[in-house]
Amino acid sequence: MKPGTIRAWSWVHKWSSLVSTVFLMMLCITGLPLVFTHEIDEVLLHQAWAPANPDGEKLDLDQVLAVALSRHPGDVPAFMSFDEDRPVVNVTSRAPDAPVGQFNFQPIDQTSGDAAPLVAGHPVMEFILQLHTDLFLGLAGMLFLGAMGLLLVAAVVSGVVLYAPFMRRLPFGTVRAAKSARTRWLDYHNLLGVVTVAWVLVVGVTGVINTLAVPIIDYWKATSLKELTAAYDAPVALTERSSLDQAVRRAKEVLPGMQLQFVAFPGSDYSTDHHYAVFFHGDAPLTEHLTTPALIDARTGELAAVKQMPWYVKALSLSQPLHFGDYGGLPLKILWGLLDLITIIVLGSGVYLWLAKGKTGRGAK
Amino acid sequence: MKSRDLGLKAIFAVPLIVAILSLFGLVAALIGNGVWDVVGWATLGASVVILGWALVARRHR
Secondary structure, three states: OOHHHHHHHHHHHHHHHHHHHHHHHHHHHHHHHHHOHHHHHHHHOOOOOOOOOOOOOOOOHHHHHHHHHHHOOOOEEEEEEEOOOOOEEEEEEEOOOOOOOOOEEEEEEOOOOOEOOOOOOOHHHHHHHHHHHHOOOHHHHHHHHHHHHHHHHHHHHHHHHHHHHHOOOOOOOOEEOOOOHHHHHHHHHHHHHHHOHHHHHHHHHHHHHHHOHHHHHHHHHHHOOHHHHOOOOOOOOHHHOOOHHHHHHHHHHHOOOOEEEEEEOOOOOOOOOOEEEEEEEOOOOOHHHOEEEEEEEOOOOOEEEEOOOOHHHHHHHHHHHHHHOOOOHHHHHHHHHHHHHHHHHHHHHHHHHHHHHHHHHHHHO | OOOOOOOHHHHHHHHHHHHHHHHHHHHHHHHOOOHHHHHHHHHHHHHHHHHHHHHHHOEEO
């Protein structure tokens, strides 16, 4: 490689890293507990609980919704989701005048209508997740972190290019332990960086895709769902809505063999102003990450459409497990944690190498 | 390039193997359960194992 070429790649590596390091460090540090969110929530929220009437008749979904809204009068329902291992329905609602993103979340015992204890989303984990997702800045924060992710990709690619000239006389894995601290840490930086390249690129790129979740879903609504909204002007009012329970039953009929995941109410992020969007996922390992919604007209209760997701929504759906590492059991999570720790060392040693170079460089001249 | 320099092949042989194993593992654990998960752990875990080996065996005094 010509000296000029090396200088150019060095410039890319230095500046892409320096600009993004603080944020990438934050993402790695907050990401470490987030990998184990499920396990941590289980410990923090552990509480013995049994449904009030395990053998009794379950409330239908309209009754559950009515109970939930009666506890937050004036709220508008946004989402309803279903626990897999207990008869609990989760209702997410928001006050019409609440700030964007502020919701009321209520797990409800479907056998009694009583409140059920929270099993996920401990406030501490929610805080860490919010910091990791958008720095508490909403969409702008998400997109900013996405830009930092792109810089990470530039830093990794330039790092791989620079690996060649640095390693041209050293067999793989060499650490010159007897040399100066800077030489030793350069060797560690190169070794730790190069063995984690594939994982870092996958987690980085899928992270960037996740930061685009809002525009991706908005685009999907504006294109795929547009023709469904043509017949109506004003959003469907709470008082003119047909039965939710029947809407979910109807949706199950047209998507047999799929698992019910959640319902997005009219006017929420994942539906139109006029439909119950009933989301299902597959039950095979790969398809369990992919969703298909059935849209039920909230005025008439008629099936409006079943929408197969376009490629870009599927890409977003698959980016979630590949970013979180929560799709292959605890051993995969432990590997995620180890690789995350290694990445923290790569980031830290990178900053050290830059600082140490500046010192010796200035001293020598 | 001086004669004692390693070629690109020698420089990138191990990193390339590690990267291919890692990617294979990441996808394997996604497309299946059971044995696919185990294959995923083993191949993604190879990166950590090879790192551990290098740290012990390739340390120069």
